[in-house]
Amino acid sequence: MEKIQVLVVDDSKVSRIMMASVLSRTMFQICDCAKTSMEAVEKYRSLNPDVVTMDMNLPDGDGIECSRKILEINPRAKIVMISAMKDASLMMRGRNVGINSFLQKPINANELIDTLLMICQSTENSIDVLRESYVKPFIKVLQKNLFSLAGLHSKVDLELDKNDFLDVNGIAVIIGLTGVPMGRAILHMDIQTMNRYSKIMLGMGEEEELSEEEASDSVEESANIIVGRSVSMINDICKDKEMRITPPGTICGQRIRIVNPKLTSFNITASTRLGDFKMNIGFAEGE
Amino acid sequence: MDAKFVNPFIDAFMTVMPQIGFQDITRKKVSMKDKSAQSLGVTVLVGFTKQIRGNVAYNMSEETAKYIASTMMMGMPVEEFNDMAQSAISELSNMLTANAATNLATLGFDVDISTPSLSVGHNFAVKISSEQYLVIDMDLSGHQIEINISLQ
Numbered sequence: 001m002e003k004i005q006v007l008v009v010d011d012s013k014v015s016r017i018m019m020a021s022v023l024s025r026t027m028f029q030i031c032d033c034a035k036t037s038m039e040a041v042e043k044y045r046s047l048n049p050d051v052v053t054m055d056m057n058l059p060d061g062d063g064i065e066c067s068r069k070i071l072e073i074n075p076r077a078k079i080v081m082i083s084a085m086k087d088a089s090l091m092m093r094g095r096n097v098g099i100n101s102f103l104q105k106p107i108n109a110n111e112l113i114d115t116l117l118m119i120c121q122s123t124e125n126s127i128d129v130l131r132e133s134y135v136k137p138f139i140k141v142l143q144k145n146l147f148s149l150a151g152l153h154s155k156v157d158l159e160l161d162k163n164d165f166l167d168v169n170g171i172a173v174i175i176g177l178t179g180v181p182m183g184r185a186i187l188h189m190d191i192q193t194m195n196r197y198s199k200i201m202l203g204m205g206e207e208e209e210l211s212e213e214e215a216s217d218s219v220e221e222s223a224n225i226i227v228g229r230s231v232s233m234i235n236d237i238c239k240d241k242e243m244r245i246t247p248p249g250t251i252c253g254q255r256i257r258i259v260n261p262k263l264t265s266f267n268i269t270a271s272t273r274l275g276d277f278k279m280n281i282g283f284a285e286g287e
Numbered sequence: 288m289d290a291k292f293v294n295p296f297i298d299a300f301m302t303v304m305p306q307i308g309f310q311d312i313t314r315k316k317v318s319m320k321d322k323s324a325q326s327l328g329v330t331v332l333v334g335f336t337k338q339i340r341g342n343v344a345y346n347m348s349e350e351t352a353k354y355i356a357s358t359m360m361m362g363m364p365v366e367e368f369n370d371m372a373q374s375a376i377s378e379l380s381n382m383l384t385a386n387a388a389t390n391l392a393t394l395g396f397d398v399d400i401s402t403p404s405l406s407v408g409h410n411f412a413v414k415i416s417s418e419q420y421l422v423i424d425m426d427l428s429g430h431q432i433e434i435n436i437s438l439q
């Protein structure tokens with residue numbers, strides 16, 4: 001997926017470098033920088049970035065005037081104003097022009113990322129934001145833990161779930177996600193994969209007898225670890241919006257349908273030599 | 288499990304159900320279980336966390352789910368447990384648990400709830416805790432609903 005393109009308008013080289021460093025490990029990419037108001041307007045017109053960070057003080061005018069010109073080109077332009085002062089009258093002038101959000105220098109990395117995410121989430125980009133910022137950490141953690149818990153290498157597939165339901169044959173561990181965004185994560189697999197995996201996780205031989213409870217407990221514990229670590233990783237990036245997890249609920253059986261009509265969800269499939277480990281990560285719409 | 292955590296869930300049921308059109312609501316037996324529950328056909332799981340962590344599972348037959356959905360939709364006939372009916376039952380579970388969370392807050396326990404996960408099937412087991420958990424049987428005009436509650 002393409003990264004979200006950011007145009008940075010700031011006459012200070014230090015600020016531009018700091019911004020680049022903050023955004024380097026995120027789904028945002030600086031497409032260009034502008035040092036003056038005039039340059040900003042030209043670059044906005046030619047590059048059509050997804051979002052603009054705007055310094056208040058520019059050599060040839062102020063950031064509010066520059067934002068007004070950009071909003072004339074595109075009334076739906078997304079602009080975050082960044083200034084050393086954050087006074088009420090400045091914010092009111094900015095809002096009247098159509099600036100979406102205001103931040104104060106020095107920039108706090110988490111605050112900046114949160115603000116950019118929030119602005120971009122209110123657009124058609126929200127699925128990309130969910131995928132990049134919230135689902136990708138699950139993939140990383142799933143792969144890493146399949147390896148650390150059972151020495152499994154995996155090949156991962158990710159797709160947006162087009163259905164309003166999930167069919168499960170075997171076991172599904174459901175863990176709720178609270179906070180922002182809220183939703184739920186499900187780890188599911190067939191019985192054969194569960195049994196093979198649990199034996200390795202519990203250090204049992206192929207021929208040893210594994211009880212149903214031991215098998216489902218192993219999967220449940222793995223889901224708890226994977227979802228817990230994924231959420232920690234997400235919280236490390238977005239500190240203001242702490243997500244939490246609920247205890248796991250586990251369902252076992254054949255031909256079970258889990259219905260989630262109002263979720264935007266993603267299917268992750270990790271193919272391993274033992275079978276497929278599947279996750280469905282869903283977020284409440286409009287969050 | 289402390290009984291003071293039970294009443295918020297019962298009170299929620301007693302408060303919410305009349306608001307959506309049910310008059311005849313009776314609390315039947317309250318019991319403890321420690322094995323997985325067998326789904327009656329439709330089971331909605333809602334997790335909660337913060338000062339208390341746990342799960343609540345609303346367990347009912349498909350017939351009961353259709354009856355509830357129909358009543359919620361002003362008596363509209365519900366022949367099949369379709370998208371609209373599933374959505375109504377999800378929403379009901381959300382309302383019940385949110386109301387229970389409000390009741391818990393008045394006891395001084397702040398709780399956040401997750402989105403509901405509604406599962407449908409003919410023969411599946413639901414496990415919400417490895418410890419003992421509480422089962423409250425409710426009767427709704429002759430229809431049974433089991434509320435399973437686990438707390439950590």
